[in-house]
Amino acid sequence: MEKLKGKTILIGKEPGQGRLMVAVSGTGKSASLGAVGSVPGCVSRCKPAEGVGHAAVVIDASGNMILKNVKSQNITYVNGQEIVSKRISVSDSIELGKDRFGINLSTVLETAKKLVVSVSVPSGGGGGSVTKTFNIAHLEVVWTDYHNGLRSLRENQKRVNLIRSGCGIFTMCAMPCIFFFGPVGYVLTAIGVIGNIYSFIGLKNDNTGDEQERLTEKFQERYVCPNPDCNKFLGNQSYKLLKRQYSMHCPYCKCEFVEKR
Numbered sequence: 001m002e003k004l005k006g007k008t009i010l011i012g013k014e015p016g017q018g019r020l021m022v023a024v025s026g027t028g029k030s031a032s033l034g035a036v037g038s039v040p041g042c043v044s045r046c047k048p049a050e051g052v053g054h055a056a057v058v059i060d061a062s063g064n065m066i067l068k069n070v071k072s073q074n075i076t077y078v079n080g081q082e083i084v085s086k087r088i089s090v091s092d093s094i095e096l097g098k099d100r101f102g103i104n105l106s107t108v109l110e111t112a113k114k115l116v117v118s119v120s121v122p123s124g125g126g127g128g129s130v131t132k133t134f135n136i137a138h139l140e141v142v143w144t145d146y147h148n149g150l151r152s153l154r155e156n157q158k159r160v161n162l163i164r165s166g167c168g169i170f171t172m173c174a175m176p177c178i179f180f181f182g183p184v185g186y187v188l189t190a191i192g193v194i195g196n197i198y199s200f201i202g203l204k205n206d207n208t209g210d211e212q213e214r215l216t217e218k219f220q221e222r223y224v225c226p227n228p229d230c231n232k233f234l235g236n237q238s239y240k241l242l243k244r245q246y247s248m249h250c251p252y253c254k255c256e257f258v259e260k261r
């Protein structure tokens with residue numbers, strides 16, 4: 001516990017892989033526990049770079065632990081009771097999200113301790129650690145694919161909306177024709193009504209949201225640090241921005257990025 005005094009531990013779902021992620025604020029270090037996809041969707045993502053997670057364990061200088069529900073839309077339980085912020089001890093039962101995903105606090109603390117210890121080992125300066133170099137040129141394609149995918153979804157949506165309102169206008173104009181042209185008016189109105197029914201069914205079966213989620217999920221799995229020991233998601237930012245923001249280094253494992261084509 002000594003090592004964790006004054007630290008904040010973020011807990012949440014690992015973006016992309018769906019494991020339980022444990023991060024210690026300010027160290028840039030995180031670890032993932034459990035199997036891929038083991039954490040349900042009701043647990044919010046953990047993004048240490050933004051200081052965001054589902055819940056956070058704040059440990060003060062005397063070693064007291066306060067569990068905090070990070071965002072108002074999250075749900076966190078301590079011993080079956082929903083909490084916003086509560087003092088806890090290792091023996092308390094903690095569950096995250098409406099599906100009550102149980103976490104083992106002592107495992108989380110143990111993991112966090114290892115992260116803190118590993119960060120305090122001096123890196124580079126004669127410690128025998130060599131900065132590894134990884135080529136990130138392929139990430140440009142990953143970003144472009146994702147970006148184009150989202151754009152074509154949006155354009156498709158726009159086209160569908162246009163057809164829908166077109167059908168509505170057509171029907172509106174066809175109905176008065178009944179008075180002037182009799183049977184022709186009925187036929188036109190019928191065509192308009194059928195068009196409206198079709199677009200209504202289309203609206204019901206619209207899966208743009210799912211499609212977008214699938215695209216994002218795939219992107220988060222591929223837009224990661226190429227270091228196999230790290231593999232962390234590099235954030236929802238363009239490839240260009242990525243290169244600039246991190247000055248060609250992984251913000252997590254600190255490996256060096258190069259661009260070789």
Ligand SMILES: [Zn+2]
Nearest residue numbers: 225230250253
């Ligand atoms: Zn990395």
